[in-house]
Amino acid sequence: METNVTISHMKVKHKFKKEAGSVAVEFALVLPLLLLILFGTVEFGIMMYDQAIITNAAREGARWGAVQSVGLSHPISCTDPGISTIQGGNPASCSGTGSGNACLVASNYGTNALISFGTAVANNPSVAVSCGAGGTVNVTVSYSYQGLGLGILSAIQGTETLSSTAVMYYE
Numbered sequence: 001m002e003t004n005v006t007i008s009h010m011k012v013k014h015k016f017k018k019e020a021g022s023v024a025v026e027f028a029l030v031l032p033l034l035l036l037i038l039f040g041t042v043e044f045g046i047m048m049y050d051q052a053i054i055t056n057a058a059r060e061g062a063r064w065g066a067v068q069s070v071g072l073s074h075p076i077s078c079t080d081p082g083i084s085t086i087q088g089g090n091p092a093s094c095s096g097t098g099s100g101n102a103c104l105v106a107s108n109y110g111t112n113a114l115i116s117f118g119t120a121v122a123n124n125p126s127v128a129v130s131c132g133a134g135g136t137v138n139v140t141v142s143y144s145y146q147g148l149g150l151g152i153l154s155a156i157q158g159t160e161t162l163s164s165t166a167v168m169y170y171e
Helices: 001-016 022-071 081-087 102-113
Strands: 128-134 137-143 160-169
Touching: 001 137, 022 081, 022 102, 022 128, 022 137, 022 160, 081 102, 102 128, 102 137
Parallel strands: none
Antiparallel strands: 128 137, 137 160
C-alpha cells in the first residue's frame, strides 16, 4: 500500500513540473483585458461626471437668467434690451470672470468643476444663451471630452462632445 501512495505522489509531482510557469503566461494573457476593463470603467465614470457638470452648468445659467428678469416689464419680450444684458449679449459672450450674466454663470460653473486631462484651456465649455418663444431663457453648454489619452487602453478614442440645454421661464 505504501508503494502505491509513493508512486501516485511522484506522478502528481511530475505533473506539476510540466506546468511550471503556466500561471505567469495566463496572467500575461489576461492582464491587458483586465486593464482595458479597469481603465474603461474609470474613463466612462469621468465622462458621466462631466456630463452631470455641464447639465448643472446649463441649469445654473438658466436659473440665474430667469431670476434676474424681475425688474423687467412683463410679459417678457426677447427684444427688451434688459434681456440682452441678462444673457450676456446677443449673441451671448462669455469673456471674463464673475457672474454678471447667464453666460458667465454657466461658463464659470463648468470651468471650475469639469475634470480634464488636457490643459486648462481645454477645460472651458462653450456656452450659448438665447431668448426663446414664450419668454424663456435657453442655455446650452457643450464640452469636448478628450478622455484619459491611454492609446489602445482608452475606451474613448478621440473626442466625445457632451452637450446639455436648460430652458426656464423668465420670472
